[in-house]
Amino acid sequence: MLQNFSIFNTIYNDAPQPWQLGFQDSAAPAFTGIVDLHNIIFFYLIVICVGVFWVLGSIMYYFNTKNSPIVHKYLNHGTLIELIWTITPALILTVIAFPSFRLLYLLDEVTSPTITIKVIGHQWYWSYEYSDYVTDSGQSVEFDSYMIPESDLELGQFRLLDVDNKMIIPVDCHIRLIITGADVIHSFAVPSLGVKIDATPGRLNQSSILAERTGTFYGQCSEICGVWHGFMPIAVEAVSVQDYLAWIDSV
């Protein structure tokens, strides 16, 4: 029974679990940074919660009608306490802002990429284009990635997550993603790789990923894009550079 609650499990094998509360395992520096920022901010959240509920509880305990029959009808101003509860949150927000902006600008940085992959959102599937190897006559590698319907699932595949053609990326390579939409706005998101970026028609958005280990990482379209918005998952498979080249050669 307890196994059903993921809080008691620690290994997620790179797939989200039913009732999962925490993050998926990180596979990229971007997501490690996001999890760290979350943990840092959670510290302040706990401090604030304890403070607020402490004050609230004390007021209810010490100043209820039974304990304190005096009605503070004319007490409506206190300069000191107002200064304290104005300046303290401002300071806390400033302290939170620094690591937040640091991470934001680090994530925006596209470190000299080794490959560019174009990701195009359609109603309702993703398509990928690898065009770095186009010769004068050659075609670029492009394919569509559809969700595997429940009736076709094989043992070990994930319902609503597995696709027929995964996006293959080499491990330990900086990859530039060029993301766009073909019809309406979609959003390309893979939590384990720390990427979520809108796929807007007519606009090319750039993002960067770096897989630090091999594995398959799952994500979902994250912008409501129509009736089958929930059925256009993203599956990214990180493989060694040799395997990546062999794959590029085979498609």
Place this chain on the structure above:
Amino acid sequence: MSDGDLSSKYVLQTAGFDARFPNTNQTRHCWQNYTDYFKCVAAKGEDFAPCKQFKRAYHSLCPNEWVSKWDEQRDNGTFPASLEP
């Protein structure tokens, strides 16, 4: 095919960072390389090797659908930019 053959056949190389386009929005990066390639070809001819750099860049950055649409527009003379060098 052995690994050595593959890594010489496929060079892991792509369009680099361009200081003119430092933002998330790379639409113009793609467009600029596309128009630059055809301006380059118009000025120096198809075989001029440095032009190939623009071609590689626009292939890497532009969705294939956009490229074929623009190719069509160039053929029809409706491309919305001057490609004179």
